[in-house]
Amino acid sequence: MSHTVVVVAADHAQLAHACELAVSAGGPPVIVLAGTRDTLAEIGGAPAERIVFVERASDVPVEALAGDGAAAVADLHPALVLAPDRSADRILLGACAAALDAPMITGVDTIAVADGHPVITRVLCGGIATEDLTGDGALALLVDGGAALPPGEGVPVQEVPANPLGLTLSSESPAPHDHVExxxxxxxxxxxxxxxxxxxxxxxxxxxxxxxxxxxxxxxxxxxxxxxxxxxxxxxxxxxxxxxxxxxxxxxxxxxxxxxxxxxxxxxxxxxxxxxxxxxxxxxxxxxxxxxxxxxxxxxxxxxxx
Ligand SMILES: Cc1cc2nc3c(=O)[nH]c(=O)nc-3n(C[C@H](O)[C@H](O)[C@H](O)COP(=O)(O)OP(=O)(O)OC[C@H]3O[C@@H](n4cnc5c(N)ncnc54)[C@H](O)[C@@H]3O)c2cc1C
CATH class of the missing domain: 3.40.50.1220 (TPP-binding domain)
Known part of the structure; x- marks a missing residue:
């Protein structure tokens, strides 16, 4: 299949399923990471052709970088953009969908190809049913579930400059309990x-x-x-x-x-x-x-x- 496939993410959580689907849809994808340098180290062993890295400073919320992430994705002219279904990644994928003029599809479970077009199967109502959508043009896909990528290294990294919008994290209060994945x-x-x-x-x-x-x-x-x-x-x-x-x-x-x-x-x-x-x-x-x-x-x- 000749589609250019890109995975866009803000961190490494739940990235494994998006990468698996990307590989099945078009071979090792380009990952566009609008995240921190720590996250970059965590995804260095991803099944990807390369990582395009837009650095997010720790006091910059992902919302301020969504435009930069989307511009990096648009430069790749992808047919499919996949993102894990997490709040930060949804923000990035929404910006990508707008930049590519692509419909955004939620709950994506599998991707197949028929007559040269991607066929997207998505889960409805928490698993009661599925439906297939056939694409013609760029698609932005929010991928259901998945685990974090295992640690690793070796994927080439291409850094692109970040020009975050005017939004800064001014304070943070930890939850009363540790978040568990x-x-x-x-x-x-x-x-x-x-x-x-x-x-x-x-x-x-x-x-x-x-x-x-x-x-x-x-x-x-x-x-x-x-x-x-x-x-x-x-x-x-x-x-x-x-x-x-x-x-x-x-x-x-x-x-x-x-x-x-x-x-x-x-x-x-x-x-x-x-x-x-x-x-x-x-x-x-x-x-x-x-x-x-x-x-x-x-x-x-x-x-x-x-
Ligand atoms: C829009 C919507 C979204 C929802 N999302 C979720 C969701 O994400 N996750 C979720 O879990 N629920 C969700 N729910 C709620 C869901 O519908 C159920 O009400 C809920 O899962 C029931 O929880 P339960 O099985 O613990 O309780 P119950 O249905 O009350 O079941 C308790 C069970 O314990 C058994 N039991 C009682 N005493 C004992 C004992 N001593 N030893 C062994 N067994 C015993 C009973 O026989 C019974 O089967 C959602 C509901 C709605 C409407």
Whole structure:
């Protein structure tokens, strides 16, 4: 396929899927990075032909550099511009779409080619359906999900000057908790409304600790009950995860949740209700009370490592 493919990004998070799609659509892409020098070091092993680097100083918000990033992309005359679906990358892709006079397509999952034209498959309504769009002219594609790129080096870098607009970061307050990128977690233990009290989170944390897993949850635990931070919930309005193991405890398995974990490897569900929808989507199901099953699993794992 002869399309020129460019990936535009502000940092390295979730860049792996955009790069994979770019490679499948036209071979190693050019990555236009409107980011910091630290991020440049992190993506030095990307599957890319080269990196065009527009340096973003730490006190310059990405909004001030979107025009520079878009100009660097437009200079490459790409047929396809891909970006991960993150807030900073959405800003960049929007500017690219405007500069290229290209339609911007969200939720992109795969790219194929038919009769020399790209066929974009995108996910609708959190995974209920997909639709195909056939392109004719430049397209700006917001790519669904994906992990960070693994570290590496060796990709040639071409620096272009930055002329940021007049916008400066004047102060920053850290969130009361550390932000977690669940997208790259190898194992996830997710808890739902089957938990009776926030104080019982210790049960879940002990199991996650024994497994070496990240703790996640369904939305009500993070929005409403506030037992976990908002960046810990999985689903259509939360994070996407693709761990090798997804252990769901006391989660019913509503579509809005499961569409965020469908790329998981082995799925294990613990629920007292044998008719819970999650049982239809798991590899192993335990019909049981999490208050009995979770401590037993934790003990068994502790026994297995001593
Ligand atoms: C627009 C929109 C967006 C949404 N986005 C998201 C999203 O991104 N992520 C998300 O998660 N949800 C989302 N939701 C909410 C979603 O529809 C569900 O309401 C939510 O996922 C349910 O959470 P839950 O499974 O923890 O709770 P419930 O549905 O109440 O299920 C609790 C489960 O625990 C089981 N249980 C109870 N006690 C025990 C026990 N002792 N041991 C074992 N099992 C037990 C019950 O049998 C039940 O199946 C969204 C909803 C809307 C309308």
């Amino acid at each position: 669940l997208g790259s977690a190898a194992k996830v233990v997710a808890i739902g409304r089957g938990l009776r009290s926030g104080a019982d989170m210790a049960l879940v944390e002990d199991l996650a600790g024994a497994l070496g897993a990240e703790v996640a949850c369904s939305r009500p635990l993070a929005e409403g009950l506030d037992w976990l931070p908002r960046d810990r919930y999985i689903g259509v309005s939360g994070q996407d995860v693709t761990p090798g193991l997804y252990l769901a405890l006391g989660i019913s398995g509503q579509l809005q949740h499961t569409c965020g974990m469908r790329g998981s490897g082995t799925v294990v569900v613990v629920n007292t209700d044998e008719s819970a929808p999650f049982f239809a989507e798991c590899d192993y199901g335990i019909v049981g009370d999490l208050y009995a099953v979770v401590p037993a699993l934790t003990r068994a794992l502790a026994g297995a490592t001593t």
